[in-house]
Amino acid sequence: GHYGGRVPTPKVHGILHPQRGRLQSGGPLRSQRDLLRWILDTDAQAFVLKPIAGWNSQGVAIFSEVLRDGDQVELVTPGGRILSLDEAIEMSQFTSRGNAGTILQDYVVPHPWFSQEGLAGANVFRILTVRSPQATYVVAAVLFCGRADSDVNSWQRGAISIHIDVASGVLGKGRTLPRFGTMDLRTHPDTGHQFTGKCPPAWDDTVAVAHHAADMLPEVPVVCWEVLLSEDGPLLLEGNIGFGLTMLQVHGP
Numbered sequence: 001g002h003y004g005g006r007v008p009t010p011k012v013h014g015i016l017h018p019q020r021g022r023l024q025s026g027g028p029l030r031s032q033r034d035l036l037r038w039i040l041d042t043d044a045q046a047f048v049l050k051p052i053a054g055w056n057s058q059g060v061a062i063f064s065e066v067l068r069d070g071d072q073v074e075l076v077t078p079g080g081r082i083l084s085l086d087e088a089i090e091m092s093q094f095t096s097r098g099n100a101g102t103i104l105q106d107y108v109v110p111h112p113w114f115s116q117e118g119l120a121g122a123n124v125f126r127i128l129t130v131r132s133p134q135a136t137y138v139v140a141a142v143l144f145c146g147r148a149d150s151d152v153n154s155w156q157r158g159a160i161s162i163h164i165d166v167a168s169g170v171l172g173k174g175r176t177l178p179r180f181g182t183m184d185l186r187t188h189p190d191t192g193h194q195f196t197g198k199c200p201p202a203w204d205d206t207v208a209v210a211h212h213a214a215d216m217l218p219e220v221p222v223v224c225w226e227v228l229l230s231e232d233g234p235l236l237l238e239g240n241i242g243f244g245l246t247m248l249q250v251h252g253p
Helices: 032-042 085-092 203-215
Strands: 012-016 047-051 061-063 065-069 072-076 082-084 102-106 123-131 136-145 160-164 171-175 222-230 233-240
Touching (some): 012 032, 032 072, 032 085, 047 085, 061 085, 082 085, 123 203, 203 233
Antiparallel strands (some): 012 102, 047 061, 047 102, 072 082, 123 136, 123 222, 136 160, 160 171, 222 233
8 A cells, every 4th residue: 555554534632531531642532621721721613422332323422623712611513513522522421331532633624525516414435345254345335425414424324335447436326224215315315416326536545444453453364444535535434344334235245
């Protein structure tokens, strides 16, 4: 891979946890007060709270803007909702039982191609790699496209799985879970823009990120990687060994 020994990811600032929470800079990150201090001390403009152990985007809290009034802050979601810090903590499920910790990381501005093509909501590529003793193979890929009324792209909340031809990057048909209506989409249901036949920018680089990540984990043979395309290129969000296979299989074998 041309990334050398490093896979590009959003910057992580720390782990929020009631007992073990810590900032990368060394300070504590164990409470709402600690989070507020970090926001004020670093003049944070945007950030994401994401559970270490999560499923279907539960507990993911995305804030694309921070509003300040002295030592008080309000947080704005990409959809325009304004939340207090109390509400943000509740949204992130930071205090829930069995909490393994919550990642505090940068908010990444999506590549402008998505909005130009009318792909509303949160968008992430999901790329399936399979390793043999000899090589890594990219065997399937989809663009997981969120809906205009949601800040996350959960299959259980109506997100669209759009088939991608791995070799060319060309988008095919989109499908949702049956309870969200049609199972054969060529246009985005919220914007009316056609996506079938379009090709996202930097597709080869996006595939290379997943391929390189798989090469760095030779002991894990099958992983579904989530890759976000930013203004500056693709960034690896996470890899999952327990993933919704149906969102890939729905497009055929």
